Amino acid sequence: MKKLSIEELHRIDAETFKKKEKLPVVIILDNIRSQYNIGSVFRTCDAFRVKEVLLCGISATPPSREIEKSALGSTQSVQWKYFESTTQALLYCKQKNFQIIAIEQTDESKDIRQFHYLPKQSYAFVFGNEVKGIEQSVLNMCDVSIEIPQFGTKHSFNVAVTTAIVLYDFFVKCSNEINFF
Numbered sequence: 001m002k003k004l005s006i007e008e009l010h011r012i013d014a015e016t017f018k019k020k021e022k023l024p025v026v027i028i029l030d031n032i033r034s035q036y037n038i039g040s041v042f043r044t045c046d047a048f049r050v051k052e053v054l055l056c057g058i059s060a061t062p063p064s065r066e067i068e069k070s071a072l073g074s075t076q077s078v079q080w081k082y083f084e085s086t087t088q089a090l091l092y093c094k095q096k097n098f099q100i101i102a103i104e105q106t107d108e109s110k111d112i113r114q115f116h117y118l119p120k121q122s123y124a125f126v127f128g129n130e131v132k133g134i135e136q137s138v139l140n141m142c143d144v145s146i147e148i149p150q151f152g153t154k155h156s157f158n159v160a161v162t163t164a165i166v167l168y169d170f171f172v173k174c175s176n177e178i179n180f181f
Contacts, residue, residue: 021178028086028124029055038059042071043074052079056085070160099121101145108144126142
């Protein structure tokens with residue numbers, strides 16, 4: 001076994017990335033406090049070629065030294081928009097016919113392992129504040145909520161980790177419909 005060099009990885013540059021097909025996914029960050037979490041989300045979105053990141057409310061926006069520390073330049077490749085409120089971002093997604101999925105523990109949450117994505121459907125995943133989660137007014141606008149099962153003493157994952165889990169789950173379940181290779 002030998003670690004691959006940067007050249008052997010055949011990574012694309014930011015301009016090529018912008019021209020490539022994207023996952024039919026938008027990530028909505030609902031009042032995320034940590035700029036490091038925001039940067040990590042950008043980096044994960046770059047890895048999975050997500051269509052767009054929507055930053056809402058108190059969520060910081062690029063350019064930001066703190067975001068870049070964990071984004072490692074992915075703010076240059078991943079398209080993003082800022083909305084003063086998350087409800088504005090949801091209206092933007094509804095106009096584009098996205099199914100809006102809250103990643104939250106609710107009385108109607110579906111286990112991510114049993115959730116099935118529809119081919120040809122676009123999705124907007126909403127991730128909430130690190131302490132308060134997704135605001136109820138935002139949940140009221142979502143089509144469904146899904147949650148990741150957990151078996152320890154804590155009741156949530158870090159928001160950047162959650163984003164990675166959800167995007168990986170989507171990619172694995174939809175890989176037959178996605179032509180990235």
